[in-house]
Amino acid sequence: MKKSHIFGVIIIGVAIMIIISTAGDASTYVTFGEAKEFAQNGDDKKIHVVGSLKKDTNGEVVGLKTSPDMLSFSFQMVDHNGVEQSVIFNEPMPADFLRSEQVVVVGSYNKDLFVASKILMKCPSKYQDETVEISS
Amino acid sequence: MIHTFVGNLGHFLIIASFITALVATYGYVKSVYAVDLTEKSTWAKYARTVFITHGLLVMGVVGTLFYIIHNHYFEYHYAYSHTSSVLPVYYQISSFWEGQEGSFLLWIFWNVILGLVLIKTNKTWEAPIMAVFALVQGFLVSMILGAVLFNVKIGSTPFLLLRDVIDAPIFKTDPNFVPVDGTGLNPLLQNYWMVIHPPTLFLGFATTLIPFAFCIAGLWLGKYKEWVRPALPWALFSGVVLGVGILMGGYWAYETLNFGGYWNWDPVENAVYVPWIVLIAAIHTMIAFKKSNNALKAAIILVISSFILIIYATFLTRSGILGDSSVHSFTDLGLSGQLLIYLLAFIAISIFVAARSWKHLPTDKEETSAYSREFWIFMGAAVLCLMGFQVIIPTSMPVYNAILENFGIESNLAPPVDAIGFYTKFQLWFSILLALLSGTGQFFWWNKMDKSKLKDELFLPVVIALVLSAIIIMVGKITDISYMLLLTAGLYSIAANGKILLRVLKSNYKLSGGAIAHIGIAMVLIGILFSSGYSKIISINNTGLVWHKDFPDEINQKNLLLFLNEPRQMAGYSLNYRGLRKIVDGVPGYVKSYFLESTMDPTLAVVNREIIVNGKTYYSIGDTVRLKNHETSYFEIEYQKANGKTFSLYPTVQINKQMEMTVYSPDISRTVGMDLYTHVRTFPDPAEDTEWSETQEESISIGQTFIVNDFIAELKEVKKIDEVRGVPLSSEDVAVKAIINIKGKDQEYVIEPIYIIKDRMAGRIPDISHELGIKMSLLNIDPRSGSFTFGVNTTQKDWIILEAVEKPLINVLWIGTLIMVLGFIMAIHRRYSEFRKMRDKESYDLA
Numbered sequence: 001m002k003k004s005h006i007f008g009v010i011i012i013g014v015a016i017m018i019i020i021s022t023a024g025d026a027s028t029y030v031t032f033g034e035a036k037e038f039a040q041n042g043d044d045k046k047i048h049v050v051g052s053l054k055k056d057t058n059g060e061v062v063g064l065k066t067s068p069d070m071l072s073f074s075f076q077m078v079d080h081n082g083v084e085q086s087v088i089f090n091e092p093m094p095a096d097f098l099r100s101e102q103v104v105v106v107g108s109y110n111k112d113l114f115v116a117s118k119i120l121m122k123c124p125s126k127y128q129d130e131t132v133e134i135s136s
Numbered sequence: 137m138i139h140t141f142v143g144n145l146g147h148f149l150i151i152a153s154f155i156t157a158l159v160a161t162y163g164y165v166k167s168v169y170a171v172d173l174t175e176k177s178t179w180a181k182y183a184r185t186v187f188i189t190h191g192l193l194v195m196g197v198v199g200t201l202f203y204i205i206h207n208h209y210f211e212y213h214y215a216y217s218h219t220s221s222v223l224p225v226y227y228q229i230s231s232f233w234e235g236q237e238g239s240f241l242l243w244i245f246w247n248v249i250l251g252l253v254l255i256k257t258n259k260t261w262e263a264p265i266m267a268v269f270a271l272v273q274g275f276l277v278s279m280i281l282g283a284v285l286f287n288v289k290i291g292s293t294p295f296l297l298l299r300d301v302i303d304a305p306i307f308k309t310d311p312n313f314v315p316v317d318g319t320g321l322n323p324l325l326q327n328y329w330m331v332i333h334p335p336t337l338f339l340g341f342a343t344t345l346i347p348f349a350f351c352i353a354g355l356w357l358g359k360y361k362e363w364v365r366p367a368l369p370w371a372l373f374s375g376v377v378l379g380v381g382i383l384m385g386g387y388w389a390y391e392t393l394n395f396g397g398y399w400n401w402d403p404v405e406n407a408v409y410v411p412w413i414v415l416i417a418a419i420h421t422m423i424a425f426k427k428s429n430n431a432l433k434a435a436i437i438l439v440i441s442s443f444i445l446i447i448y449a450t451f452l453t454r455s456g457i458l459g460d461s462s463v464h465s466f467t468d469l470g471l472s473g474q475l476l477i478y479l480l481a482f483i484a485i486s487i488f489v490a491a492r493s494w495k496h497l498p499t500d501k502e503e504t505s506a507y508s509r510e511f512w513i514f515m516g517a518a519v520l521c522l523m524g525f526q527v528i529i530p531t532s533m534p535v536y537n538a539i540l541e542n543f544g545i546e547s548n549l550a551p552p553v554d555a556i557g558f559y560t561k562f563q564l565w566f567s568i569l570l571a572l573l574s575g576t577g578q579f580f581w582w583n584k585m586d587k588s589k590l591k592d593e594l595f596l597p598v599v600i601a602l603v604l605s606a607i608i609i610m611v612g613k614i615t616d617i618s619y620m621l622l623l624t625a626g627l628y629s630i631a632a633n634g635k636i637l638l639r640v641l642k643s644n645y646k647l648s649g650g651a652i653a654h655i656g657i658a659m660v661l662i663g664i665l666f667s668s669g670y671s672k673i674i675s676i677n678n679t680g681l682v683w684h685k686d687f688p689d690e691i692n693q694k695n696l697l698l699f700l701n702e703p704r705q706m707a708g709y710s711l712n713y714r715g716l717r718k719i720v721d722g723v724p725g726y727v728k729s730y731f732l733e734s735t736m737d738p739t740l741a742v743v744n745r746e747i748i749v750n751g752k753t754y755y756s757i758g759d760t761v762r763l764k765n766h767e768t769s770y771f772e773i774e775y776q777k778a779n780g781k782t783f784s785l786y787p788t789v790q791i792n793k794q795m796e797m798t799v800y801s802p803d804i805s806r807t808v809g810m811d812l813y814t815h816v817r818t819f820p821d822p823a824e825d826t827e828w829s830e831t832q833e834e835s836i837s838i839g840q841t842f843i844v845n846d847f848i849a850e851l852k853e854v855k856k857i858d859e860v861r862g863v864p865l866s867s868e869d870v871a872v873k874a875i876i877n878i879k880g881k882d883q884e885y886v887i888e889p890i891y892i893i894k895d896r897m898a899g900r901i902p903d904i905s906h907e908l909g910i911k912m913s914l915l916n917i918d919p920r921s922g923s924f925t926f927g928v929n930t931t932q933k934d935w936i937i938l939e940a941v942e943k944p945l946i947n948v949l950w951i952g953t954l955i956m957v958l959g960f961i962m963a964i965h966r967r968y969s970e971f972r973k974m975r976d977k978e979s980y981d982l983a
Contacts, residue, residue: 003503003504003506004430004503004504007514007515011518011522014522015525018522018525018526018529018562019529021562022526022529022530022552025552025558026530026533026549026552027549027550027551027552027553028548028549028550029548029549029550030548045553046553047550047553048550048553090690090691092798092817092818106553117553118553
């Protein structure tokens with residue numbers, strides 16, 4: 001075998017290893033229902049859940065609780081299947097949180113509470129939902 | 137009034153610059169295909185004039201947009217949503233590129249500058265490369281075109297009026313309504329790094345086009361090898377600018393964001409890391425093109441890939457596709473389709489051009505020997521490509537999901553949860569390989585090698601590396617195998633390249649760029665190893681107390697609760713929180729925030745105590761002062777070392793009311809060996825009213841000492857005063873002031889409550905010591921007994937919760953960066969003079 005072939009085989013080998021490892025470490029986007037099933041089956045792997053903040057008819061966020069010192073907070077999140085879940089996040093509320101139209105929480109169930117280790121937010125697209133503040 | 141003219145002008149300039157870009161492309165293509173020499177140069181001259189016009193038009197667009205921002209024309213959506221009237225000029229500049237349109241404009245601007253430089257310096261290649269350039273420019277300008285063709289939106293212009301963008305009811309009643317102020321610049325971007333990081337990064341983006349243009353031009357014209365030499369200095373320039381741009385982003389994150397690091401493996405960071413690393417691989421193969429045709433082929437593939445990856449990065453970060461996987465929130469302008477079309481178009485063009493010429497490329501007859509320099513270059517390039525590959529595969533997960541969804545398959549792949557751990561596990565080992573290769577490969581580069589010679593050459597560097605790393609491993613108590621290997625490999629690379637450097641310096645210092653750049657990279661790796669691998673939280677809670685039972689364990693254990701003026705011990709330091717500070721224009725240092733009272737204008741404040749610094753009075757009571765960075769407050773934290781030396785750090789909090797954002801930023805004490813990084817996690821909400829205890833009454837006569845809130849206090853005197861701020865006194869009114877000294881832990885405080893009889897009514901003006909948490913008012917004066925009754929209220933003292941982290945040897949990382957930049961500059965200089973010599977000697981024609 002020529003040296004360049006060996007070289008090529010090694011590179012392809014490493015590339016395949018990378019792909020396999022990526023697939024192995026990849027997380028998944030699931031609903032709260034599925035996440036709960038994982039937890040009940042003893043799988044405490046962290047997963048991503050996509051959803052939005054619970055809002056009342058006026059569009060105000062409801063169910064938000066901040067710890068007295070603003071170091072952690074919990075909120076009500078509704079996933080794509082409409083399942084509501086209370087989520088706790090052990091960090092101060094991220095900037096922009098209340099304005100987000102979609103949130104992704106990364107974490108896992110601890111009994112009935114979903115403990116998030118990371119929160120990602122998608123803020124409203126520029127050309128929607130924006131209002132002009134009229135004040136002087 | 138609405139200034140419609142300037143916006144129309146801007147929009148017109150964009151359209152004109154779009155058309156001129158396309159016309160210039162056409163002219164240059166015509167010039168390339170012209171057979172007749174005069175025809176060739178006529179077309180080239182024509183296209184050049186058009187491109188220069190295009191450049192002027194782009195400058196016009198930039199100027200117009202900045203004019204709108206600078207003059208606070210909030211009737212424009214761009215000015216309204218990215219700036220506010222209180223922004224200083226340097227942040228107006230950074231607000232320019234906060235929006236997508238502005239950042240495209242920045243990119244377009246750099247392309248114009250680079251295009252003009254190329255026209256000036258390279259007449260031979262002008263027509264074909266500028267054809268590629270102008271075409272790319274057309275694509276970029278179309279992103280901000282803001283035209284609608286056949287119901288398809290093409291680009292998004294920054295010159296839209298607010299009323300055309302936002303459907304607010306106010307515009308129905310008053311179409312000429314102009315908001316008084318804009319929503320302001322995101323507080324995270326109000327940082328000087330944000331003034332220079334984006335231009336650098338976009339210059340890096342723009343420069344990747346140059347090697348790409350040369351490569352496409354070379355393949356197009358059948359000059360399969362000749363394109364490399366003029367492209368090489370530019371590829372090096374692109375490599376250093378992009379690299380510095382990326383690191384600046386890391387430095388900004390380190391200084392501004394409080395995740396405590398400089399790199400987070402966020403998709404947005406990865407998206408530019410990958411093209412950079414591929415570009416570096418491309419540079420290495422370009423250097424070896426003369427001897428090896430395989431290297432030439434690799435160079436073609438890699439140069440094209442790095443440019444395509446830049447467009448791919450643009451697609452990833454601006455199409456909104458990363459929305460679920462990146463912490464950076466991007467607004468989707470609805471242009472993802474357009475971006476996707478461009479991405480696919482450039483891939484198609486490149487593949488077509490490359491495939492067409494592939495069979496014409498020369499091939500190597502002989503197998504590359506393991507002792508040849510080309511072999512080592514290949515190994516290095518391969519490792520670099522694998523590093524990029526390892527990052528781009530997981531970063532692209534949202535793309536796989538989107539593609540599969542288009543085929544009706546539901547896919548819910550999400551990126552790895554622990555990004556840092558996941559990427560490090562690969563990148564660390566690749567870095568070890570890189571360090572070893574960059575050390576060893578250099579010997580092959582400069583000398584013909586065989587087995588015995590190699591042994592001689594490697595002996596010294598290997599010994600130095602082993603001895604040094606053994607010492608560091610013992611002293612630094614390094615136990616992780618992979619860290620030991622990286623340290624040894626890094627030291628080996630420094631020693632080997634150092635040996636080469638000494639030799640090259642003796643013969644011709646101009647050739648030393650490579651050795652210097654490699655030393656820099658090795659230092660960067662070692663710096664990353666220590667500052668990230670051995671970053672240590674030192675704000676450990678040793679008090680045995682739980683700060684609050686509702687706090688998560690992590691915060692109770694790894695953060696310190698500091699009360700105002702109550703020192704606490706931490707890892708060899710005594711920490712003392714001294715209070716909240718502000719920066720006032722014209723006053724050196726910081727001013728205590730309770731010296732200032734807010735006014736209607738958030739940038740102004742009224743002084744309520746004399747501001748004296750070093751014996752000089754800067755402002756007196758009642759003066760109005762201007763605040764610098766008015767949204768930002770500074771926590772003064774005094775550190776005392778065991779040897780008694782003190783220094784203060786000022787981590788900040790910025791509260792942006794319009795955006796409802798509270799942003800904490802760290803402050804860093806830099807010493808040679810390590811950085812001490814401190815940031816505040818939380819503090820009492822300043823908007824909330826202070827809760828005072830119930831009033832306690834104390835009857836005291838002059839000279840008497842008493843206890844308030846556990847402090848010893850003494851009533852010094854009570855005197856009549858003639859003036860009370862904010863209260864006009866007539867001749868019949870009386871005002872007296874009590875002066876009470878209170879002994880604090882390390883200094884004496886004075887509280888001066890006032891008692892007034894105005895229009896026969898008694899009034900009391902209490903005085904507050906924020907440092908002590910005491911409020912006192914003079915309630916009653918009893919002339920017979922000579923005693924005074926005071927009302928005393930106390931409150932919980934101000935507090936903060938902070939985290940402090942040590943980052944050892946982080947300076948090695950930054951110094952390594954500078955050394956790497958120096959190496960690049962020397963290499964650029966060398967390669968550019970080689971190109972110039974060739975150009976001036978041959979001055980051949982493309983025909």
